Amino acid sequence: MHSRVCPPPFFFFYTVMSFFMPLQKHNVLPPSPHFPLLQEHYSLRCSWTFLLYSHISAIRQVRGLGDNKFEVVTSLRTFIFRAEREGERQEWMETLQTATRPPACGSQKRSGTLPHASSTNKRGLLELRGYKGRVLVSLAGSKVRLLELTAANIRDVDRRGFEINTPFKNFCFTAESEREKQEWIEAVKESIAETLYDYEVAEKIWFNEANRSCADCRAPQPEWASVNLGVVICKKCAGQHRSLGPSISKVRSLKLDSSVWSNELVELFLEVGNKNANSFWAANLPLEEDLYREAFAEQRATFIRRKYRERKYTTHHGPLYLLLCVKALCAAVVSSDVLQTMALVFSGADVMCATGDPTYSTPYLLAQRAGQKLQMEFLHQNKLCAFPRLDQWSENACLPEASVFMDGFLYISSSSTKATLDRRGRDDMARRWCTLEGGFLSYYESERSPSAIGRVDATEVISLAVNHTETMTGAGAVFTVELYLQTERLLIFGAETQETQHDWIQALTKCFIPPKVEGLVRKESELIGRLHYKEGHDLYYWRMGWFMLEGSTLHFSSGKEEEGEEEVLQLKQLQELSKHFFPGEDKIQVLLMVECGRTVYIHGFNKMDFTVWHSAIKLAAGTDGNALGDQQLTKNGVPIIVDSCIAFVTQYGLCQEGVYQRPGDPGRVSHLLEEFTHDARNVKLREKEHRLEDVTDTLKSFLSQAEDALLTKELYPYWVSALDEKNERQRVKKYSTFIESLPKINRSTLEALLQHLYRIQQCSHLNRMPSEKLASVFSSCLFQTRGQTTQEISVVHDLISNYITLFSVSLKCSCVLFCFSFATLNCRRTSNRLHFIECILHESVSQVKTCLQPPCD
DSSP states (O other), X not given: OEESSSSSHHHHHHHHHHHHSOTTTOSSOOOOTTHHHHHHHHHHHOOOEEEEEEEGGGEEEEEEOSTTEEEXXXXXXXXXXXXXXXXXXXXXXXXXXHHHSOOOTTOOOSOTTSOOOOOOEEEEEEEETTSSSEEEEEEETTEEEEEEOTTOEEEEOSSSEEEEEOSSOEEEEEOSSHHHHHHHHHHHHHHHHHTTOOHHHHHHHTTSGGGGBOTTTOOBSOOEEETTTTEEEOXXXXXXXXXXXXXXXXXXXXXXXXXXXXXXXXXXXXXXXXXXXXXXXXXXXXXXXXXXXXXXXXXXXXXXXXXXXSOTTSOOOOHHHHXXXXXXXXXXXXXXXXXXXXXXXXXXXXXXXXXXXXXXXXXXXXXHHHTOHHHHHHHHHTTTOOOOOGGXXXXXXXXOOTTOEEEEEEEEESOTTSOOOOOSEESOEEEEEEEEETTEEEEESSTTOXXXXXXXXXXXXXXXXXXXXXXXXXXXXXEEEEEEETTSOEEEEEESSHHHHHHHHHHHHHHHSOGGGGGGOOTTOOEEEEEEEXXXXXXXXXXXXEEEEETTEEEEEOSOGGGOSOEEEEGGGOSEEEEEEOSSTTOOEEEEEEETTEEEEEEOSSHHHHHHHHHHHHHHHSOOSSSGGGSOBOTTSOBHHHHHHHHHHHHHSTTOTTTTTSOOOHHHHHHHHHHHHHHGGGOOOOTTXXXXXXXXXXXXXXXXXXSSOTTOGGGHHHHHHGXXXXXXXXXXXXXHHHHHHSOHHHHHHHHHHHHHHHHHHHTHHHHOXXXXXXXXXXHHHHHTOSSOOHHHHHHHHHHHHTHHHHTTOOHHHHHHHHHHHHHHOOOOOHHHHHHHHXXXXXXXXXXXXXXXXXXXX
16 A cells, blocks of 8 residues: 555555554554654654644653543643543553653663653543544553544545545555455544544443344444334444345444434333344244354345345234234334334334324324323334335245346446446446346356456345446447445446347346336336335325336336236426425435326435436426427426417417517527426416517427427428318318327327417407418418418418317317407406407307306306
């Protein structure tokens, strides 16, 4: 390992290593004739916050105090330290007293002018009054140093490099290998974190003797806990608990996450304890399957998955017990028996089930009414957890298919722990031999390598993102797939062809998607995975479902036969798409989608997972091109830009003379088009902010610049040839046939536009815009031709005049249309309104009165 900043590298890094490697590895610095030089070099070159740098002779007195504390009196000030244990305090006091003791007569061989150099060396972390966290105390020879490490942090730079950053200076290092770099990073992080530890919570939790050993492997003094499962665990087991995901196990530190540990949560852990918790989780644990401290990571992962996710070692109750879970839970939460509540919830009882009481509608509210604080705390910690009923557990549905096997070369990203949404190019992908077997995706240096350099459990995959376009890498163009894991890790792999990519996707999805929802996996799928979701307005009733994004369509299913077929959301037609935070300590992000009055909420298993889905849905729901189908749509399938402009003109321009003929300001029109292109849902046209002529020009510009003409260029000769038919009724029949052959979005947009123009021409006595003028204005827009030919104008004139017949509008609907035109007419004077009625139905004023009767209103 070499420093790129501070020479000489050997001296500097030797010192950093001594200070930062875990204490159990380096309790005392090794004796060396260069040791004073090393310490001097460190103090000058490295800018940690030094609290004290003094000679041992400055210490006047060392004496013990109560509560594991001791006092060091120097010539300048008095320091009060606190050790973690009484034995450690005594050891420090004896070491300091020995170091300050005068040397025996004749033992000093050096010149009398030199100060006494003690051979006593000791280093460790102690609490110091007046400072938050702990400080590093180093006694080396005749020098005493106190260092505050809380301001330091470490940053991963590249494959073999990392930085240690301080408020005053940054230090860059390069390791010999990537594995060595990771070991150094972990060691430095552990030493820095050690200074921040708060032992108060741990000491309280450890008061229950069962909590003094890990609930899974029995390692002593566990410093982590699963706050929803009610078990205290060691660091190694905590890492495997995180892989289960927060829906199964919410891992927190006893020493670092002090804000999480409320009095009620601490009391809950003291009440339950590892022994009682394991009476449920390990009730039927065979001795040969038990986990031991020395177990390898893979053994630990398998055991913890079986114990908590599969609940293999719990007591399996009969169907009648499981059917009565909800009723039993409502009865348990009002009592003090928390263990009974835990057994019910972990057997599949819904924490947020309906109690049948409109006032106290959830078990939490029942517990609150009964004043059961521990029950409330347990239910609160498990409000978003997902434990399916034990009678619904199926090995085939939830575990990978053992029969799935696949192998071949893929390109694997080396920075697999970092998420990225930028798929334009990657330079960190290397060709690896990969195998998919037994539900594990393993990758090797080559096909002859005996051991894998990486491995992913397919059951940990919560989302799979597919890139259907080529991604450029250092090895060439590949088609990439992104696997998002419950542990907030990301693995990116690439295939050389789309066929190979599709084959791997098919094999992988069989390993983590239940057979009941395999139909969601399609060739054009862009994002597949599981999310928490609910429909309605109550954010507490969440279900777990499987989602698939294909273009602008979001398919989803609960995977349960009793809940029917898959459901669909058309993202382009969303009336609302917004992000919110779920109330509570975790501040879970929730995505709200509203389509045609239907409300759906979703949230992910972790922040990375949610970010991917939110970004993908937002992109799919937005405007991503000039084609009509690329626009954000109304519930009727009309581009929002067309619908908004029509509504504005109908309200403010129906009786304006020369509407659609007055030119708008090109700058304002261009700006309005850009706003609609960016996010049409959030563009609100207002009379005080927008001019009528700018809005009319925006509509015409959009229709002219669309990727294809509204009447389609392909059908142009057919529209024009229809004019050869002299009989208007026959021409209209042909027009109807052409309209039916238009794409759905073109047809719905044309209907909305012709309805609007039909209204305009009905008011032509006021706005001077009969169908002939409107046809002259819109013919070039609808056909996207540069000029205005007589034939094009004639076709559009026919379409406007025969709107009622072309779209089979009933007499009653046309009556409503007339009434709506009158109601939205922007006329201020009563005489104008009366004149309008006479102009529309001049043949019979009595028909107007009929139109305004309640059946038509």
